[in-house]
Structure formats: C-alpha cells, structure tokens
Amino acid sequence: MATDALPAASRATPLADERGLVASLWFRVGPIATVLALLLVVWYAGAIWLNAPQVIERVLSSQPGWTFTDLARLTLSMDRPVLPAPHQIALDLYDSMVNWPLDSPRNLLFHAAVTSSATLLGFAMGTVLGAVLAVLIVHSRTLDRSLFPWIIASQTVPVLAIAPIIIVILGSMGMTGTFPKAIISMYLCFFPVAVAMVKGLRSPGVLELELLYTYAASKSATFWKLRVPASLPFLFPALRVGIAAGLVGAIVGELPTGAQAGLGARLLTGSYYGNTVQIWSALVMSALLGLALTGCVALAERLLTRKGRR
Amino acid sequence: MKRPPLLATLALLLLAAALFVDWRGSFWCFLAGLALLAVSSVRYLAAQDADGPLARYGTPLLFGVWLLVFWELLTKVFEVPRVLLPAPSVIWQSFAAGYGVLAGDFVQTVLHSVLIGLAAGSGLGFVVGVLIDRSPFLQRGLLPLAALASAVPLVGIAPIMVMWFGFDWHSKAAVVVVMTFFPMLVNTLAGLQESGHMERDLMRSYGASYWRTLWSLRIPVAMPFVFNALKINSTLALIGAIVAEFFGSPTEGLGFRISTEAARLNMGLVWAAIGVAALTGSVLYALLAFIERRATFWHPSIRTT
Numbered sequence: 055m056a057t058d059a060l061p062a063a064s065r066a067t068p069l070a071d072e073r074g075l076v077a078s079l080w081f082r083v084g085p086i087a088t089v090l091a092l093l094l095v096v097w098y099a100g101a102i103w104l105n106a107p108q109v110i111e112r113v114l115s116s117q118p119g120w121t122f123t124d125l126a127r128l129t130l131s132m133d134r135p136v137l138p139a140p141h142q143i144a145l146d147l148y149d150s151m152v153n154w155p156l157d158s159p160r161n162l163l164f165h166a167a168v169t170s171s172a173t174l175l176g177f178a179m180g181t182v183l184g185a186v187l188a189v190l191i192v193h194s195r196t197l198d199r200s201l202f203p204w205i206i207a208s209q210t211v212p213v214l215a216i217a218p219i220i221i222v223i224l225g226s227m228g229m230t231g232t233f234p235k236a237i238i239s240m241y242l243c244f245f246p247v248a249v250a251m252v253k254g255l256r257s258p259g260v261l262e263l264e265l266l267y268t269y270a271a272s273k274s275a276t277f278w279k280l281r282v283p284a285s286l287p288f289l290f291p292a293l294r295v296g297i298a299a300g301l302v303g304a305i306v307g308e309l310p311t312g313a314q315a316g317l318g319a320r321l322l323t324g325s326y327y328g329n330t331v332q333i334w335s336a337l338v339m340s341a342l343l344g345l346a347l348t349g350c351v352a353l354a355e356r357l358l359t360r361k362g363r364r
Numbered sequence: 365m366k367r368p369p370l371l372a373t374l375a376l377l378l379l380a381a382a383l384f385v386d387w388r389g390s391f392w393c394f395l396a397g398l399a400l401l402a403v404s405s406v407r408y409l410a411a412q413d414a415d416g417p418l419a420r421y422g423t424p425l426l427f428g429v430w431l432l433v434f435w436e437l438l439t440k441v442f443e444v445p446r447v448l449l450p451a452p453s454v455i456w457q458s459f460a461a462g463y464g465v466l467a468g469d470f471v472q473t474v475l476h477s478v479l480i481g482l483a484a485g486s487g488l489g490f491v492v493g494v495l496i497d498r499s500p501f502l503q504r505g506l507l508p509l510a511a512l513a514s515a516v517p518l519v520g521i522a523p524i525m526v527m528w529f530g531f532d533w534h535s536k537a538a539v540v541v542v543m544t545f546f547p548m549l550v551n552t553l554a555g556l557q558e559s560g561h562m563e564r565d566l567m568r569s570y571g572a573s574y575w576r577t578l579w580s581l582r583i584p585v586a587m588p589f590v591f592n593a594l595k596i597n598s599t600l601a602l603i604g605a606i607v608a609e610f611f612g613s614p615t616e617g618l619g620f621r622i623s624t625e626a627a628r629l630n631m632g633l634v635w636a637a638i639g640v641a642a643l644t645g646s647v648l649y650a651l652l653a654f655i656e657r658r659a660t661f662w663h664p665s666i667r668t669t
Binding site: 215333 | 411424427501520526602607610612618623
C-alpha cells in the first residue's frame with residue numbers, strides 16, 4: 055500500500071512554489087506515512103501480544119529465564135501464528151511470486167490472474183447490461199416506472215447470498231470455471247452502472263435539449279452527441295464502484311465451488327488448514343488486485359474524459 | 365370519445381379465444397394474451413400522470429406481481445428442474461415447512477451478527493470521525509486509507525475473524541464492524557464539514573463552546589450524511605455476515621443454510637433463505653429511510669416532497 059504515496063506526491067508539485075518542495079511533500083505524504091507507521095507499530099505489538107500465549111506455552115515454559123527479546127523473536131517467526139507479522143506476509147508474497155513458475159498453484163499471481171479474469175469478464179458483461187438497461191429506462195416511461203424501482207430495491211438485497219445458487223445452477227448446466235463467477239461479478243457490477251447511467255443520460259438540462267431541438271437534431275444525434283457525453287462523469291465513478299464490487303463477487307464466487315484456483319479458493323484452503331500466513335498473503339494480494347483494477351478504471355477515466363478528475 | 369387501448373383489446377380477444385375455442389395452440393394463445401394483458405396494464409398504470417401513490421407504488425407492484433405469475437406459469441408448464449429454478453409456490457411451501465429453521469437462522473444472522481456488528485461498526489466510525497475532525501493531520505492521513513479500503517475486498521478478512529473469534533456470531537459481527545467502519549468514517553467527516561461559515565460564525569458570536577457548536581449545529585447538519593452511510597452499511601452488514609458464515613459457523617444462520625442446502629440441492633429452502641435475507645435488507649433500508657425522514661425533517665430534499 056505504501057507505493058500509493060507516489061502518485062500523491064507527484065500531484066503535489068503545484069504547491070511546491072508556495073511552500074518549498076520538501077514542505078509540500080511532507081504536507082501530502084507525511085500524514086499517510088505517519089498513520090501507516092503507526093499501523094505497523096500496532097501490528098507488530100499485536101502480533102507479539104496475540105502470539106505470546108502459544109509461544110510461552112510451547113517453548114518458553116520449558117526454559118526458565120527467558121527475556122522479552124526471546125519472546126519477540128519467537129512470536130514474530132512462528133509457523134502458524136494467530137497474527138502473522140507484516141514481514142512474514144511480505145516474505146510469503148515475495149517467495150510465491152519469485153520462487154515458483156507463473157502457472158504453479160503456489161504462485162499467488164496465478165490465483166490473482168484466475169480471479170481477475172472472472173472479474174473483468176463479469177465487469178464487461180455487467181457494464182454492457184447496465185448501460186442497455188439505462189438506455190431502455192431513459193427512453194421508456196413504462197420501464198422507468200415499473201423496472202427502475204426494482205433495480206433500486208434490489209440494491210438493498212444481499213446479492214452475494216445467491217452466489218452459491220448461481221454456481222450450482224450453472225454447474226448443473228455443465229458450466230464451470232470462469233463463467234459462473236463472472237455471472238456473479240456481472241450481477242454486482244450492473245446495479246451501480248445502471249443507476250448512474252440513468253442519472254447521467256438524464257443530466258442534460260432543458261437548455262441543452264432545446265438547443266439541439268433548434269438544430270433539428272434527430273433523436274439518435276441527441277443521444278450520441280449530448281446524452282452519452284453528459285453521462286460519462288456519472289459513469290466512471292460507478293465503474294470504479296462496479297469493478298471493486300465485481301472483485302468481491304468473483305472472490306465470493308470461488309468459495310462454495312470447491313474451486314482449486316483463485317484468491318477466494320486460496321482464502322478457503324488457508325482457513326481449512328489453519329495456515330494463517332497463506333490467508334493473509336491472499337488477502338493482501340486481493341487488496342493489491344482491487345487497487346490495481348480501480349486504478350485502471352481511474353486511468354481510463356483520465357484518458358477518456360481528458361481533463362480527468364476535478 | 366376515448367379510443368379503447370389496442371393492446372388490451374387484443375389481449376382480451378386472445379384470452380377469449382384460448383378459453384372458448386379448443387385447439388392445439390390454445391395454450392400459446394392464452395400465454396400471448398396474458399403477456400399482452402400484463403404489458404398493457406403496466407403501461408396503463410405507468411402512463412398515469414399523477415404522482416399519487418397509485419402510479420408511484422402501484423406500477424412497480426403490478427410489475428412484480430406479473431413477474432411472479434409468469435415465473436410460476438413458465439416453470440410449471442415447461443417443467444423446469446427444481447435445481448435450476450423452483451416455482452414461487454414451491455419456494456413458499458419450503459418456507460412454510462422450514463419456518464422454524466429459518467426463524468432460528470434469522471435470529472442467529474440478523475439479530476446477532478448484523479445488528480450488533482452494524483451498531484458497533486457504525487458507532488465506532490462516527491465516534492472516530494467526530495474525534496479526528498479536530499485534527500487535519502490525522503484526516504489527511506486516514507481519508508486516503510479509507511478511500512483505499514473501499515477498493516479492497518474487505519470481506520476477505522472473514523476467515524481470519526472466524527479463526528480469532530470462533531464459529532459463533534462474534535466473528536461475523538467482527539467482519540461487519542470492519543466492513544461498516546470506513547463508509548461511516550468518511551461520511552461523518554464529510555458531514556461535519558458541511559455546516560457553512562455563516563452558521564459557524566453565528567455560533568461563535570453566541571459564545572458557544574466547541575462541544576456546544578458540535579452538538580447543536582454540526583452533528584445535526586451531518587445527519588443526512590450519517591444516514592446515507594447507515595443505508596450503505598445495512599446492505600454491507602448483511603453481505604458480510606452471510607459471507608462470513610461460508611467460512612464456518614454453528615449449525616444455524618442464513619449463510620450456513622444457503623451453502624449447506626445448496627450443496628444438498630434442496631433449492632426450495634435455499635431460495636426461501638434468500639427471500640428472508642432480501643426481505644430483511646429491504647425492511648432494514650425502509651426503516652432507516654423512515655427514521656431519516658423523521659430525524660432530518662428540515663433538510664431540503666425531504667421538505668419539498
């Protein structure tokens with residue numbers, strides 16, 4: 055997560071001439087770095103504190119006269135700690151990425167690729183579905199009044215609860231692998247996209263619509279030249295929400311299937327065998343994947359809307 | 365004179381043909397007639413200009429009823445395997461038969477994991493938000509991290525929490541606390557910034573203390589944001605509690621029911637459990653919306669409607 059301090063720092067340059075480079079860097083990065091450092095300290099302290107009972111019971115009780123250094127050394131290097139120390143997780147991540155080939159199930163990048171392919175497929179399908187629904191709703195009063203309230207209401211439903219069903223249903227139809235997981239991702243992606251697109255396609259005001267009317271613009275020209283560009287600022291935040299939700303969907307979709315590959319399967323096997331370091335490194339990997347995916351969407355937003363955010 | 369609607373007339377004609385003329389295609393005739401009737405009735409309601417309760421609530425309600433009718437009809441007629449999609453009547457039967465079991469699941473998942481986790485997580489987020497509101501340094505440090513947390517699949521901490529706090533509801537509530545903390549923190553901070561300079565200066569000229577200003581001005585102004593976060597959190601809490609049960613739970617709970625019965629292909633009960641979860645989510649949301657209207661009656665978005 056610390057790498058995210060870099061773009062924040064490069065954005066700080068406009069302030070540089072007012073405060074001096076170092077001061078402006080500190081203004082941006084300092085608070086985040088402080089909080090992260092505090093988090094690390096609390097984490098190490100927590101690791102020692104939580105792992106201490108086991109270490110004392112198993113090892114130290116047999117050798118009297120042990121000191122705090124012994125305790126710290128042993129608690130931070132346990133095989134199956136209650137709370138692994140950050141460096142253990144980092145080492146495990148590094149080990150899995152460097153020491154194993156890319157197609158080995160020991161390599162976390164392999165699992166990340168499996169999960170992200172399901173996420174991206176579902177994200178693409180969900181975005182298309184959401185956009186089509188939004189266009190239909192904007193152009194049909196009947197659908198607006200009958201279907202749109204249900205789309206809103208379905209946001210209050212814990213969609214992920216039906217993940218196991220979708221897996222079972224599609225599995226009984228002979229579909230396994232990426233596609234069922236992508237369906238769950240799609241189901242989570244399309245809500246934010248549909249709602250935001252409806253809002254965005256409706257955002258042009260009376261003034262703009264009447265101007266195009268005086269140009270004798272056709273309905274499709276109004277749609278492509280006014281409504282679609284006007285909806286983009288609404289679309290991209292929804293896409294960022296959507297792809298994050300889609301990743302959660304893909305990970306949860308890997309839980310009930312007994313899937314062999316994917317970050318969700320990694321979490322599940324880790325929890326079966328009590329391998330905490332494996333759970334944590336899968337968790338960190340999925341966090342990094344989430345940041346990478348939303349980062350890609352943010353990048354696309356910057357490129358497509360030219361001026362970017364703000 | 366008003367023209368009789370074309371679609372409705374055609375629908376009635378087709379229905380009459382299906383009922384009174386006995387031929388091979390009469391079922392398809394019936395189905396087409398019913399479909400046309402559904403479309404025309406929904407269109408009729410949607411075309412009502414009045415923003416009265418009939419058009420606002422009646423249209424989606426009617427749409428839902430027709431959806432149920434066709435779901436029942438099509439699954440029965442085409443004999444869709446129950447594993448794929450049970451008919452609503454089958455789901456209702458399993459609900460009635462498994463009522464006691466589902467009630468136990470409801471108590472375990474909703475009353476324990478969701479409500480306690482939601483209250484603790486949102487409360488913690490609110491308190492931390494109020495406390496770090498005084499420190500711009502901590503805000504600049506915590507807000508980017510909170511924004512990052514929204515891109516991270518936080519539900520993945522479920523196996524760790526199950527390992528730490530055991531199989532019972534405590535571990536699920538812990539997952540819910542972590543998932544609901546950040547949205548509430550971000551929204552509380554945004555809401556506390558919402559009061560204008562004019563109002564703050566007025567409080568200053570009254571000689572109001574920091575805490576008095578906070579209590580009488582800034583927290584009430586922040587309420588719409590807080591309720592927004594609570595609404596987001598109510599859905600997140602249900603998701604968190606249900607998914608956490610996939611990682612291990614006592615032998616009750618909605619998530620446990622869904623995953624075990626899905627493995628046994630007892631889809632009626634699975635859909636019934638999903639129905640309970642969906643209904644719970646909607647009721648929780650509606651309840652929060654109702655309290656919000658009462659608590660923030662002064663807000664323009666509520667005043668005008």
